[in-house]
Amino acid sequence: MSKDQSTDHPLERLVFFSDAVFAIAITLLVIEIEVPDLPKGAPVEEFLHELGGLIPSFVGFLMSFAVIAAFWVTHHQAFALASRFSLRMLPWNLFLLGMIALMPWVTGFLSSNLNQLVPTAVYFGAFTVTALLNARLAFIATEIAAADPDQAAAARLIRMRCIGLAAGAATALAASFLLPENIRFMGLLAVPFWTRLLARGARSARASAPAEERPAE
Amino acid sequence: MSKDQSTDHPLERLVFFSDAVFAIAITLLVIEIEVPDLPKGAPVEEFLHELGGLIPSFVGFLMSFAVIAAFWVTHHQAFALASRFSLRMLPWNLFLLGMIALMPWVTGFLSSNLNQLVPTAVYFGAFTVTALLNARLAFIATEIAAADPDQAAAARLIRMRCIGLAAGAATALAASFLLPENIRFMGLLAVPFWTRLLARGARSARASAPAEERPAE
Amino acid sequence: MSKDQSTDHPLERLVFFSDAVFAIAITLLVIEIEVPDLPKGAPVEEFLHELGGLIPSFVGFLMSFAVIAAFWVTHHQAFALASRFSLRMLPWNLFLLGMIALMPWVTGFLSSNLNQLVPTAVYFGAFTVTALLNARLAFIATEIAAADPDQAAAARLIRMRCIGLAAGAATALAASFLLPENIRFMGLLAVPFWTRLLARGARSARASAPAEERPAE
Amino acid sequence: MSKDQSTDHPLERLVFFSDAVFAIAITLLVIEIEVPDLPKGAPVEEFLHELGGLIPSFVGFLMSFAVIAAFWVTHHQAFALASRFSLRMLPWNLFLLGMIALMPWVTGFLSSNLNQLVPTAVYFGAFTVTALLNARLAFIATEIAAADPDQAAAARLIRMRCIGLAAGAATALAASFLLPENIRFMGLLAVPFWTRLLARGARSARASAPAEERPAE
Numbered sequence: 001m002s003k004d005q006s007t008d009h010p011l012e013r014l015v016f017f018s019d020a021v022f023a024i025a026i027t028l029l030v031i032e033i034e035v036p037d038l039p040k041g042a043p044v045e046e047f048l049h050e051l052g053g054l055i056p057s058f059v060g061f062l063m064s065f066a067v068i069a070a071f072w073v074t075h076h077q078a079f080a081l082a083s084r085f086s087l088r089m090l091p092w093n094l095f096l097l098g099m100i101a102l103m104p105w106v107t108g109f110l111s112s113n114l115n116q117l118v119p120t121a122v123y124f125g126a127f128t129v130t131a132l133l134n135a136r137l138a139f140i141a142t143e144i145a146a147a148d149p150d151q152a153a154a155a156r157l158i159r160m161r162c163i164g165l166a167a168g169a170a171t172a173l174a175a176s177f178l179l180p181e182n183i184r185f186m187g188l189l190a191v192p193f194w195t196r197l198l199a200r201g202a203r204s205a206r207a208s209a210p211a212e213e214r215p216a217e
Numbered sequence: 218m219s220k221d222q223s224t225d226h227p228l229e230r231l232v233f234f235s236d237a238v239f240a241i242a243i244t245l246l247v248i249e250i251e252v253p254d255l256p257k258g259a260p261v262e263e264f265l266h267e268l269g270g271l272i273p274s275f276v277g278f279l280m281s282f283a284v285i286a287a288f289w290v291t292h293h294q295a296f297a298l299a300s301r302f303s304l305r306m307l308p309w310n311l312f313l314l315g316m317i318a319l320m321p322w323v324t325g326f327l328s329s330n331l332n333q334l335v336p337t338a339v340y341f342g343a344f345t346v347t348a349l350l351n352a353r354l355a356f357i358a359t360e361i362a363a364a365d366p367d368q369a370a371a372a373r374l375i376r377m378r379c380i381g382l383a384a385g386a387a388t389a390l391a392a393s394f395l396l397p398e399n400i401r402f403m404g405l406l407a408v409p410f411w412t413r414l415l416a417r418g419a420r421s422a423r424a425s426a427p428a429e430e431r432p433a434e
Numbered sequence: 435m436s437k438d439q440s441t442d443h444p445l446e447r448l449v450f451f452s453d454a455v456f457a458i459a460i461t462l463l464v465i466e467i468e469v470p471d472l473p474k475g476a477p478v479e480e481f482l483h484e485l486g487g488l489i490p491s492f493v494g495f496l497m498s499f500a501v502i503a504a505f506w507v508t509h510h511q512a513f514a515l516a517s518r519f520s521l522r523m524l525p526w527n528l529f530l531l532g533m534i535a536l537m538p539w540v541t542g543f544l545s546s547n548l549n550q551l552v553p554t555a556v557y558f559g560a561f562t563v564t565a566l567l568n569a570r571l572a573f574i575a576t577e578i579a580a581a582d583p584d585q586a587a588a589a590r591l592i593r594m595r596c597i598g599l600a601a602g603a604a605t606a607l608a609a610s611f612l613l614p615e616n617i618r619f620m621g622l623l624a625v626p627f628w629t630r631l632l633a634r635g636a637r638s639a640r641a642s643a644p645a646e647e648r649p650a651e
Numbered sequence: 652m653s654k655d656q657s658t659d660h661p662l663e664r665l666v667f668f669s670d671a672v673f674a675i676a677i678t679l680l681v682i683e684i685e686v687p688d689l690p691k692g693a694p695v696e697e698f699l700h701e702l703g704g705l706i707p708s709f710v711g712f713l714m715s716f717a718v719i720a721a722f723w724v725t726h727h728q729a730f731a732l733a734s735r736f737s738l739r740m741l742p743w744n745l746f747l748l749g750m751i752a753l754m755p756w757v758t759g760f761l762s763s764n765l766n767q768l769v770p771t772a773v774y775f776g777a778f779t780v781t782a783l784l785n786a787r788l789a790f791i792a793t794e795i796a797a798a799d800p801d802q803a804a805a806a807r808l809i810r811m812r813c814i815g816l817a818a819g820a821a822t823a824l825a826a827s828f829l830l831p832e833n834i835r836f837m838g839l840l841a842v843p844f845w846t847r848l849l850a851r852g853a854r855s856a857r858a859s860a861p862a863e864e865r866p867a868e
Contacts, residue, residue, distance in 0.1 A: 226731060227727065227731050230666065230670060230727055230730075230731075231727075233667065233670055234670045234673065234674055234723065234727075237670060237671055237674035237675070238674045238677065238678055241674060241675055241678040241679075242678055245678065245679075245681070245682070248682070249686065307724065311720045311724075314677070315713075315716050315720075318677060318678045318680065318681050318716070319681055319712075321681050321682075322681045322684050322686060325686035326686050326687065329686055329687070329688040329689075330687075330688070330689060330691075330693075330698075333689075333691075333692075333693070333698065334695055334698075335695055335698035335699065335702070336698070339702075
């Protein structure tokens with residue numbers, strides 16, 4: 001029995017494959033940032049001007065690095081509670097990875113046209129779809145834990161974080177239609193707002209519950 | 218003995234290396250999708266028009282994501298039944314990975330020229346070769362399981378899925394010569410048709426067999 | 435208890451994800467090296483001339499390969515001493531990986547404009563930030579080991595190496611403003627100087643301490 | 652003791668990191684193959700003509716896929732015999748990975764100028780250096796096994812394969828200066844010749860030795 005738990009190879013392989021896709025997508029983001037090539041002996045100002053023109057690319061890189069990292073962290077935490085492989089994880093995990101694999105393209109589209117309506121809406125639209133798939137998968141992965149009194153609080157916390165990501169992404173999508181053009185991508189700030197709010201709710205529910213063992217996050 | 222089973226490092230490394238190649242190939246697909254770069258302040262219609270022009274690229278991305286994912290799933294399931302490394306796995310696994318590594322190119326060729334005869338035939342031709350290699354490898358990996366009364370049904374199911382993939386790919390290849398140009402790539406639909414048909418056959422044979430333990434898929 | 439130590443899945447996954455990002459970043463460096471394409475039958479001299487023009491790209495490749503490898507080695511060594519996952523590792527590890535993922539771009543910028551002030555300063559500036567994040571993370575990862583008399587010396591050695599990397603990077607950054615243009619990137623040599631100096635200090639402190647078990651590095 | 656052997660984390664991480672670099676390099680090869688983009692409705696002959704022009708790229712892809720796979724296989728086999736991490740593995744492994752990471756560039760250079768002297772010599776020169784590093788590393792990794800009567804024969808076989816790879820690469824390098832231009836890259840055939848010859852020698856030495864347990868390759 002303990003052997004089953006420590007060597008559930010199909011689950012390990014699923015997690016491993018997912019990690020590889022997360023890692024590749026997060027590292028490919030950099031490919032969308034152009035490398036400026038100036039004539040030899042160009043003055044410092046020209047270099048700084050070129051770098052200034054790349055600011056939207058760096059903004060996109062930072063945003064998407066944070067977004068993919070947030071999805072990886074929730075995947076990491078949800079599957080730390082998953083003690084067994086279930087066939088139901090497979091399609092949702094693959095849909096999620098498909099959206100993660102699209103992130104470098106979505107980021108490139110946003111960076112090349114920062115604050116334009118269509119790219120911003122496409123970016124946050126893709127983010128919202130990804131967050132919904134991520135929440136669906138996290139609910140499946142934490143199903144057994146949620147029914148276990150010792151792990152229920154931890155499972156609830158993770159689920160709330162996933163719902164927070166989805167609520168934040170949806171808010172940012174709506175905001176991209178409502179905000180003035182020069183701060184259109186700022187809707188992203190809804191994500192930390194929602195995830196913290198919901199995580200705090202889950203934690204306070206937990207604090208008021210009787211003492212329980214904290215799972216290894 | 219139980220130690221052998223839980224720490225067959227050569228097998229683990231083969232599986233790991235394969236997973237990495239699958240993950241990289243599936244994530245590199247996105248590189249073939251061009252990022253539209255419009256002048257600042259371009260109207261919404263122009264953005265939508267540009268996105269419309271990318272539909273073939275997205276179709277190719279989706280198709281190949283599904284195809285690589287299907288190969289990964291059968292690899293995952295076949296090797297979950299493989300309890301030991303065998304040198305015979307090595308060449309077939311490498312041939313399979315070579316074809317998987319080619320998928321981003323084949324996909325780019327299809328997307329740039331969607332529904333043209335040559336790219337469609339090349340795509341489904343490569344798919345057919347990959348599916349045949351995949352089936353050969355899955356038969357080797359499930360050899361021991363197929364001879365074990367407790368696992369024979371599971372092995373048969375996986376093998377039937379692999380044969381279904383190959384039959385579907387071959388049908389799509391034939392269809393790319395026969396279908397009218399504007400729906401030429403639709404031969405892909407033969408894949409779910411064949412895999413479900415054959416999997417159903419394997420499952421009904423299993424249902425009529427005496428009760429047996431279901432393997433951890 | 436021994437089971438906990440050998441299968442701390444969250445820690446393993448963190449290390450695994452990090453390794454994947456290190457591996458991808460180090461392999462993507464090659465993408466920044468242009469492939470010369472000469473007309474068929476071009477004379478040998480023209481090929482050699484083209485290769486000569488790529489020397490800055492190869493210098494950049496070598497430098498960044500060594501830099502990423504050095505970070506990977508310290509990560510490897512610090513986490514070999516980390517017996518447990520801690521939530522505090524997570525943000526620092528992600529910040530570090532974000533900087534590692536930027537390395538191919540920073541390298542491309544340096545190679546395209548070798549010895550120019552801005553690209554050299556950007557390169558060593560990014561290197562310094564990465565080294566500081568790496569040191570912060572290594573200190574967290576070796577915290578338990580540093581408090582354990584059997585492992586304290588090993589932990590100190592690793593920490594000194596990380597500080598050496600940061601001191602070397604900062605020296606190279608300062609040197610890029612001070613050195614004459616044609617040897618501007620040579621500040622890199624401060625890195626082996628500092629790391630060896632500090633590692634020697636840590637080792638001599640260790641040699642004078644009472645005999646202790648050497649950890650498996 | 653058995654625990655030590657099954658969970659030598661530093662060794663596992665070295666192997667894992669290496670596998671990731673091998674996998675990424677082998678999958679990046681495809682990026683060097685151009686995707687032909689023909690006008691809609693171009694005749695079949697034009698597609699075939701374009702594909703014909705890509706034959707050198709496919710030759711390069713196949714060659715380098717085989718070469719990287721051969722290095723991965725010897726790495727796999729040598730480290731299957733390595734029971735413990737040794738610090739001496741680290742630099743040689745990193746040098747080897749650096750050369751593996753260069754393979755996509757070397758391949759692109761060869762493919763763009765197939766059979767030209769300089770690219771062919773550069774290709775086989777890089778191959779020779781890689782094979783020498785690989786042999787050095789394999790000798791270190793199989794050191795303990797070579798001193799163990801039960802594993803000595805297996806260690807010798809792997810070492811002979813590595814020497815065969817180096818001899819084959821060096822022969823191909825020499826041949827690139829001697830062969831007529833239109834079959835210049837054919838020196839590659841020296842590789843299977845040498846590896847088989849030396850492996851046969853190792854195997855016949857083994858067959859004449861007293862019976863011994865075959866290691867899990």
